[in-house]
Structures are given as structure tokens and as C-alpha cells.
Amino acid sequence: MNAKGYLFVKKSFLFFLLSLILLSGCHDPQPDSLRFGLSRAPISLDPRFATDATSTRINRLLYHALVDFDDSLRPIPDLATWEQLSPTQYRFHLGDNGRVFHNGARLTAHDVKATYDFILDVKNASPHRGSLSLIKEINVQDADTIDFVLEKQDVLFPGRLVVGIVSAALIDSQHPFNKKPVGSDGFELVKWAESTHLFLRRRSDGQVIEFLEVKDPVVRALKLVRGEVDILQSDLSPELVTWLTKRPEIKVSKGQGTNFTYLGFNMENPVTGQFAVREAIAYAINREEIIHYLLGDAARTASSFLLPPTHWAGHPGLPAYAYSPKKARALLAQAGFSQSNPLKLSYKTSNNPFRIRIATVIQQQLAEVGIEMDLRTYDWGTFYGDIKKGHFQLYSLSWVGIKMPDIFRYVFHSSAVPPNGANRGRLKDPKIDALIEQAEAATTLDAGAAGYRELQVALFNELPYVPLWYEDHVLASRQRVSGYTLAPDGNYDGLKTVVFNK
Secondary structure, eight states, X not given: OOHHHHHHHHHHHHHHHHHHHHHOOOOOOOSSEEEEEESSOOSOOOTTTOOSHHHHHHHHHHOOOSEEEOTTOOEEESSEEEEEEETTEEEEEEOSTTOBOTTSOBOOHHHHHHHHXXXXXXXXXXXXXXXXXTEEEEEEEETTEEEEEESSOOTTGGGGOOSOOOOHHHHHTTOOTTTSOOXXXXXXXXXXXXXXXXXXXXXXXXXXXEEEEOOOHHHHHHHHHXXXXXXXXXXXXXXXXXXHHTOTTXXXXXXXXXXXXXXXXXXXXXXXXXXXXXXXXXXXXXXXXXXXXXXXXXXXXXXXXXXXXXXXXXXXXXXXXXXXXXXHHHHHHHTTOOSSSOEEEEEEEESOHHHHHHHHHHHHHHHTTTEEEEEEEEOXXXXXHHHHHTOOSEEEEEXXXXXXXXXXXXXXXXXXXXXXXXXXXXXXXXXXXXXXXXXXXXSSHHHHHHHHHHXXXXXXXXOSEEXXXXXXXXXXXXXXXXXXXXXXXXXXXXXXXXXXXX
């Protein structure tokens, strides 16, 4: 697609947007609360069950965990420091930070044990149980000290203890944390109305934050312009971001993110199972053009797999597939395809309009090197179901919020074909399996990092994915909002420091 084509799409969208503005009325903003627009409301405010992104981000504001992550995603203390007493035993020492629950009770090692005992009890069906299944015993030494004994060595174990701690007494009384959270962090519940309006109070100064669900991104942007919400974070199309940037009452900023977008192949398919075909496609995609015209320069190209180069186990030295139609055509010829015998492929994506636009551009870029791509769009359930079943040749998706490098087993190990994992492309490579197992067996984080980097080189040489880009996070806010900082993983921690001039 040429520049004029991109501009036509943008102008059509903006005409539609402006028509909505002319038809919409005004609404007075709430003077006492800062209103945060969400694309989806949280599902649960119980950290033992929350898995969706919105719930996880809001729970970070309500609950302290034993462990957090630094900028390179190495585990660091939150509630506790730790020491490794043996290859299979860790001792955690609770400090003074976050030791008082919102109801005034003191947080102790007994609460830590009760939280993790609940998660590990199979009858409670916590979705976090799988990542903690190596825990053999949890032993309280005193009110400030607790030991975790593992079934086998796991150098990544401290980074698994990121579930918010809840009160043992409230667990015993079957308190409904999902709707009435009682944590120990800097925000507490005011009320949750009709599942779409959640009010939290910042304990340090009483500032109230209202989280308001507005599913449609255009309506969300209009509410920001009219003052019905004060902050939007991400989940906005580049056209909307561009439009908001031009509004004098709005300020827009961007920050690098870690969400990884990729093109996936079916490795069992006789066509996409050929390395020359996969490599030709990698050279045929002009990622810089897509990032500039469709993503509004709100992304950076990816060369590593899953983890960003800044991750402690990421690989900053992997080469990227530079756009080269000439190399793509040569590789297709090598695979036996030509103008008289073109390569024909099907590409599946969701029916999200923005994702369709990206897929359409990729379709045109592949056509320029002689690949005829049949673009097929589906509702999310059908699309995702087909991907898990392996009913595809090409598809694109994004991995969101990856922190732990053991994601490689879940995504690429031959034992992780759905429903046992997310090896949707059916990659079955003994060398890659062995490298995954070798990295997991490392006894230090540094040794593990070296192992995961070697694994990423092997994945680059096999190419089950074409790494596309890491999308930025975008903050759009009213001028009276200041002090909010975007985090690489998209959390809402900026609300701890945000200033709202009423």
C-alpha cells in the first residue's frame, strides 16, 4: 500500500469520527474523582483468581505481593527479601513495607501461607496453581519469616511469588475478595457499581480514582475530549492517537512496551513447513512501513523472540530480517515457486478492524514478491479456536505482559501443543526442546540467561515465528492531569503518583 492509500484510510476514519462529534452531546465531568477510561472492566479483584490484564493491573494497586520486578524484569523484593538455603528451599523475610491490611490487621507470614495454601488446593481451582505446582511445603518460622520447599530446583522461583497477599482470617470467613478487596497496598475500595464503575481511594491523600468501562475506542476518545474521562491508556488506534494529539485540551505521550506481535506458521503444513518459504515471507514484510503508516510510529521492530532485548534473558544481538523483496523472490524460486506457479497461502486474523488493516497491508506486501495470500477474518472465538486446533497456514497474534522466560516451554516445546500449551504452530524440534530444558536446569539467573539466549539463536535459525514489533503504550489525558508515568508492561502504577488539578 502506498502513502496515498494509508492517508485515504486515515481520512475516512476521521470523517466518521468528526460526524460522531457533531452528533454527540456534552457531559459535565465529575469534579471530585479522576476518571480512568478502560476498554474492559476488571473481572475479579481477588488476586488468587485474576488473570485478565485489567484485573491484574488494578490488583497491583490494591495488594502487595512478596516479589515484584525491576526494569529488566529481574525479581526484586516487594513485601519480602529472600535467601536460598538449598537448591530446593527459599526463606523469605517480611519487611515493614505494606504490612497493614486495609481493615487495620497486620500482615504476617501466616497470611502468606494461607494465600498460597489456598492457591495450591486443587479444589479451589485457582488459575495460578500450575505455575506454583513445584511447591512441596510452606513452613512459617515466625510472624516475619516463611520458608518455601520445592519438589525440585527452580532458579526462577522467587519471580513466581507475585500473587497479592490476602488475609488468612478473611479467607477463613470466606470473604468475597473478588468484589470487596481487602489488600495492603496504596489503594482501597470505595465501591464497585454495576461492574462497570469501580471507585478506588488513594490512601496517601484520599484522591478517588473512578475506573469506567467504555468498550468502543472512538467513544472512549470522545469522552476524553468532552471531559467525561481524564485518562486513557493504550487500546487506541493510531488514527485516534493522531487526532487526540491535535486537540489543545489533550496531551499525548508514548512509552516503549513489551507486548510482542508476531506472524506464526503452521510447521506441519507442507508449504509453510518449508524454511525457505518462511524466510521469504520474513524478507517480504516491510515492518518499518507498517509501523510508520499504520502504527503511527508507536512501535519498534522486533528481532528477538518473545522477550524484549532489555529483558535479563533477552537477546539484544540477534539480527533482524531487513526488508528485501529481492531476497524473498530468490528464496521463493529456490522453493520452486515462480510467476507461472505462484505460492498461494491463507492468512487468518480476527475481525478487529485495525488488525484487518494490518493484515491487508501484509497481503499487499507479499503480493509484491509473488505470494498470493487469501485473507480470512473471523470473530475472535472462531479465530482463536482455529489457531489452537492448528487449522491455519499463517496467522498473527500478540503476546502480552511476558515476564518469565519459562514462557519458551509453553510456546515452543514439542510437549506444549494445545491443549497442553501454546505451541500452536506444532514446532517439534529435538534441539530446541533440549535447549529449553537446558535453560530451565540452570542453577543461576546468569546461566539461565545464557541458555535462553542460545535458545533464541536456534529459534531465529528455525523461524517458527516472524518477529514483527513491540507496540508502545500510549497515554492520553486532560491537561489538568500530570505526574503519570507509563510502565513497559502497561500497569497502572502511574496512578500512585498522578496529580489531578480539580
